[in-house]
Amino acid sequence: MASVHSLSWIVLLPLAGALAIFWLPPERREAIKTVALCTAALPVAQVALLLVRFQAEEAAFQFVEHYTWAPSLGFEYFLGVDGLSLPLLALTAVVSFLALLTSWSVDDRPKAFFALVLVLETGALGSLCALDSALMWVFWELALVATYFLVSLWGGDEGRRAGRQFLLLSQAGALAMLVALVALRQHTVDPLDGGPTFNLLLQMDQANHDLWLSATRTRQWIFVGLALGCGVLIPTFPLHVWQPRLHRSSPVAVSLLAVAVVAKLGFYGLLRVAWPVLPDAAAWARPLIMGLGAVAAVHGGLAALGRRDLAVILGYGSFGLLGLALVGTGSFTEPGLKGAGQLLVAHGLVYAMLYAAAGGLRDRQGHLDLERWGGLFQRAPVLGTLFSLALLAAWGMPGLAIFPGVALVMAGALATQPLLALAGALGLLLTAAWSSRVIMQVCLGDPSDDLGDLPAVRRRELGVLLPLALLVVALGVYPRVLADLAGPTLAALVRVVGG
Amino acid sequence: MDSGTFLQIPVLAPGAWRPELALVVGAALVAVAPWRRVAVERLFALGALAVSCGLAATFWPAGPMTPMGPHLWVDQAVAAVRLAVVGLGLAVAVTRPAATWRRGEGQGLLILALGGIWLAEAATLTGLLMAVAALVLGDWLMVRAAAGHEEARRRLTTGALGYGLVAFAGALWCGLAGSLVLADAPASLAARPALPPLALPGVVTLAAGGLLLAMPGRPVAADANGRSPDRWAGWTGVAPLLGLSALVPRIFAGGAEASALAALPAALAAVGGLVTLGGFMAAMARRDLSGRLAWALGGQFGLGLLAMSQLTDPGDGVVLTRLMLAAAPAHVAVLLVDESSLRRRGLAPVLSALLFLSLAGLPPLAGWRPRLDLVNVLVDGLSLPWLLVGVLGALLGCVAYLQPLGARRMSPDAGADDAGLRVAPANLAFAAGVVAMLLAWSLGMTPPALP
Numbered sequence: 001m002a003s004v005h006s007l008s009w010i011v012l013l014p015l016a017g018a019l020a021i022f023w024l025p026p027e028r029r030e031a032i033k034t035v036a037l038c039t040a041a042l043p044v045a046q047v048a049l050l051l052v053r054f055q056a057e058e059a060a061f062q063f064v065e066h067y068t069w070a071p072s073l074g075f076e077y078f079l080g081v082d083g084l085s086l087p088l089l090a091l092t093a094v095v096s097f098l099a100l101l102t103s104w105s106v107d108d109r110p111k112a113f114f115a116l117v118l119v120l121e122t123g124a125l126g127s128l129c130a131l132d133s134a135l136m137w138v139f140w141e142l143a144l145v146a147t148y149f150l151v152s153l154w155g156g157d158e159g160r161r162a163g164r165q166f167l168l169l170s171q172a173g174a175l176a177m178l179v180a181l182v183a184l185r186q187h188t189v190d191p192l193d194g195g196p197t198f199n200l201l202l203q204m205d206q207a208n209h210d211l212w213l214s215a216t217r218t219r220q221w222i223f224v225g226l227a228l229g230c231g232v233l234i235p236t237f238p239l240h241v242w243q244p245r246l247h248r249s250s251p252v253a254v255s256l257l258a259v260a261v262v263a264k265l266g267f268y269g270l271l272r273v274a275w276p277v278l279p280d281a282a283a284w285a286r287p288l289i290m291g292l293g294a295v296a297a298v299h300g301g302l303a304a305l306g307r308r309d310l311a312v313i314l315g316y317g318s319f320g321l322l323g324l325a326l327v328g329t330g331s332f333t334e335p336g337l338k339g340a341g342q343l344l345v346a347h348g349l350v351y352a353m354l355y356a357a358a359g360g361l362r363d364r365q366g367h368l369d370l371e372r373w374g375g376l377f378q379r380a381p382v383l384g385t386l387f388s389l390a391l392l393a394a395w396g397m398p399g400l401a402i403f404p405g406v407a408l409v410m411a412g413a414l415a416t417q418p419l420l421a422l423a424g425a426l427g428l429l430l431t432a433a434w435s436s437r438v439i440m441q442v443c444l445g446d447p448s449d450d451l452g453d454l455p456a457v458r459r460r461e462l463g464v465l466l467p468l469a470l471l472v473v474a475l476g477v478y479p480r481v482l483a484d485l486a487g488p489t490l491a492a493l494v495r496v497v498g499g
Numbered sequence: 500m501d502s503g504t505f506l507q508i509p510v511l512a513p514g515a516w517r518p519e520l521a522l523v524v525g526a527a528l529v530a531v532a533p534w535r536r537v538a539v540e541r542l543f544a545l546g547a548l549a550v551s552c553g554l555a556a557t558f559w560p561a562g563p564m565t566p567m568g569p570h571l572w573v574d575q576a577v578a579a580v581r582l583a584v585v586g587l588g589l590a591v592a593v594t595r596p597a598a599t600w601r602r603g604e605g606q607g608l609l610i611l612a613l614g615g616i617w618l619a620e621a622a623t624l625t626g627l628l629m630a631v632a633a634l635v636l637g638d639w640l641m642v643r644a645a646a647g648h649e650e651a652r653r654r655l656t657t658g659a660l661g662y663g664l665v666a667f668a669g670a671l672w673c674g675l676a677g678s679l680v681l682a683d684a685p686a687s688l689a690a691r692p693a694l695p696p697l698a699l700p701g702v703v704t705l706a707a708g709g710l711l712l713a714m715p716g717r718p719v720a721a722d723a724n725g726r727s728p729d730r731w732a733g734w735t736g737v738a739p740l741l742g743l744s745a746l747v748p749r750i751f752a753g754g755a756e757a758s759a760l761a762a763l764p765a766a767l768a769a770v771g772g773l774v775t776l777g778g779f780m781a782a783m784a785r786r787d788l789s790g791r792l793a794w795a796l797g798g799q800f801g802l803g804l805l806a807m808s809q810l811t812d813p814g815d816g817v818v819l820t821r822l823m824l825a826a827a828p829a830h831v832a833v834l835l836v837d838e839s840s841l842r843r844r845g846l847a848p849v850l851s852a853l854l855f856l857s858l859a860g861l862p863p864l865a866g867w868r869p870r871l872d873l874v875n876v877l878v879d880g881l882s883l884p885w886l887l888v889g890v891l892g893a894l895l896g897c898v899a900y901l902q903p904l905g906a907r908r909m910s911p912d913a914g915a916d917d918a919g920l921r922v923a924p925a926n927l928a929f930a931a932g933v934v935a936m937l938l939a940w941s942l943g944m945t946p947p948a949l950p
Binding site: 022069070073075134138141142145148164167168171172175176178179182183185186 | 849856861862863867868871874875877878879886890893894897898901902942943
């Protein structure tokens with residue numbers, strides 16, 4: 001039952017789970033994993049209840065919790081969800097749960113690993129619910145720090161380097177974002193007490209901005225700070241350099257969380273803060289944003305074609321698809337934004353599926369080298385089918401989850417920047433090329449000699465892949481679910497940014 | 500200058516001497532007592548610190564300390580720093596096993612604490628010089644007992660040089676202003692039609708002297724395993740910086756609105772920027788934990804100076820105090836559970852990780868709150884170059900603090916001798932207390948009297 005503190009429960013339960021894990025003795029590995037899984041399952045159930053109770057026709061924030069935190073600094077404990085944040089909240093809860101499930105075989109310091117995944121989940125969920133920008137930044141940092149440790153501690157030497165890159169870039173972005181948020185706070189006047197405020201709803205109302213913040217150049221600088229913070233996580237070209245190394249070295253669950261959860265925070269930051277608070281600056285940066293998206297779409301596809309490591313291929317594929325979502329986000333049209341919203345959720349589900357399947361492959365052979373794989377359909381038909389389904393979804397096959405989002409994004413982009421839309425289409429073509437290459441090599445190729453004793457699909461793998469496959473098909477066949485949920489919020493956003 | 504001003508020595512100033520008196524009496528007893536046994540010295544040191552700590556807490560926030568400055572926050576900052584100095588001194592003394600004490604350390608500990616408090620409270624040049632002398636003497640006594648004569652001589656040389664620079668700069672500063680009262684100097688200078696040419700070198704020399712006293716000589720070289728033999732857990736470096744964090748804002752806040760002093764904030768910003776970047780970069784180059792932390796604490800001090808240089812509001816100076824109040828306990832606690840960072844089990848590594856995160860300025864502990872204040876002040880100052888320096892400094896600081904946390908946990912032999920690494924329960928309790936305090940601060944549950 002959804003209570004008045006539903007969002008607090010959703011956000012803080014994983015953190016409570018991390019604290020509970022801390023008290024368990026390290027040798028009780030099964031208990032640690034079970035506690036982690038149970039505490040990650042509770043937010044899934046809570047979010048499901050919220051989805052049922054959510055009034056989709058309203059663009060306003062719902063399930064709001066609003067308390068004073070530190071009045072002298074203008075902080076508030078202010079949570080709420082709307083049609084933009086709720087689907088991403090659901091995605092985060094589901095993907096975090098599945099990431100824990102795929103990590104069942106992690107036996108290297110499981111206590112720290114599972115606790116950090118739960119901390120990351122709290123950070124991500126909190127960022128999606130926060131309506132106070134300082135609170136959002138705190139949760140944001142929590143998610144970034146947890147990601148850094150997950151990448152660094154479980155990725156070996158290469159992971160350490162990836163972690164260092166991620167730390168530098170993400171903290172530089174977070175600090176740029178903090179400066180921008182503080183500047184917004186300093187120059188947004190709370191109409192009730194006349195003081196500065198971090199309250200996002202008040203910041204969205206341009207009438208509360210003072211003279212300093214009304215200057216075009218100032219707003220552009222602040223927008224750049226926000227965009228840098230978000231751009232590192234999305235990741236946009238050329239801030240994506242941390243990504244390939246991360247995918248090469250990290251456990252599959254970490255890659256999964258990085259593409260399906262952390263990347264979404266970047267988009268959410270743009271759509272929740274940068275777009276509505278500084279719409280004119282967003283319009284100024286629009287060609288650049290769409291251009292970067294198009295570059296990512298093409299670059300991601302080309303890079304994926306030229307790699308042998310499946311984890312890296314999927315990383316670049318994800319980078320390309322998110323580039324396409326960025327094109328839609330920057331189009332400022334209703335179809336473009338709706339498409340981007342759908343694409344974000346669909347991308348999370350499809351890539352969660354792909355990484356979960358890739359994890360299964362790595363578990364069997366200890367590597368993800370494309371050239372050394374083959375014959376998956378013959379040796380493990382169920383796993384091969386589900387893996388192929390995800391790959392087909394990734395290239396935008398009609399009837400599967402990514403297609404409606406891609407179609408809407410292309411429609412939105414064609415209406416505003418046809419050349420960039422064509423670049424996005426080229427990116428899709430490249431996605432089709434690398435997806436088919438992977439299917440041909442891994443699923444249809446000759447069984448490699450060193451395949452050894454390949455077990456059939458395991459129950460846990462089925463538990464992860466089957467629900468995801470059902471969701472991928474369901475959202476492809478009936479995409480209106482997402483459109484109805486996010487429609488009013490995104491329409492309101494388009495009215496703000498589109499003039 | 501009149502003799503009344505000249506004799507305004509902190510220990511004699513009414514309303515401000517109580518916590519210090521216990522330290523003075525304790526140090527004197529240790530020095531003159533005929534039975535100078537280590538156990539007795541330890542007892543006296545612990546007793547004096549405990550009494551001093553109690554007095555500092557009782558008289559905090561100290562209302563009647565108006566000569567300390569024109570703003571209320573100044574009083575609160577001094578009171579908080581005073582409590583922090585004796586509180587941390589008591590903590591490192593209590594957590595140190597009795598068997599490892601050596602003769603002279605107790606006396607040094609008390610004199611060093613006295614110097615830290617005097618530095619925070621110094622109202623006149625005389626008070627400032629007394630404080631610096633106490634710091635140099637206390638440090639020398641402690642290092643001589645803990646690390647031998649050679650190391651002590653090195654520290655004494657550095658300290659004496661710092662003392663000389665501070666004395667020279669202070670004399671220059673006060674001579675130009677025509678007053679020995681430190682807080683009067685900016686206002687006196689502001690009353691002049693043009694800033695005297697020697698004022699800027701005075702600021703720079705003062706800063707250089709202060710840094711010389713506080714930074715480079717502090718860390719003792721680590722052993723082959725990267726562990727610090729400095730059994731006083733960095734407190735010897737923390738006490739002067741804490742004192743300075745209350746003193747520096749008090750001196751410069753007087754000139755906040757003075758347009759004639761427009762060049763001073765620029766000099767302060769330049770010093771702050773250099774200290775920030777230099778401190779954090781030097782920290783990143785150190786492989787031993789105590790050295791890295793000592794230099795990084797210097798970098799944090801630089802961030803505070805940078806915030807102060809904006810001077811858009813007289814209260815901005817308190818950012819420096821807040822930064823040091825958040826960093827100093829975490830710094831000491833990290834070193835007290837140092838060996839625990841090599842462990843993979845129990846409470847110690849978790850506490851250690853949380854403290855490192857706080858030092859890096861990241862949530863959930865309070866380290867991020869002063870960092871937010873800093874950004875607030877820099878944004879208010881509308882100076883893009885200093886804002887960039889501040890952001891770069893904060894980024895380097897974050898990396899400098901997070902790297903050892905990751906590296907130690909990741910090293911292949913980490914945890915290999917897990918069973919042999921014992922962290923004393925008292926150390927753990929102290930670190931847990933610091934974590935709880937910083938968490939309460941982070942959540943906004945702080946007494947209103949905190950600066």
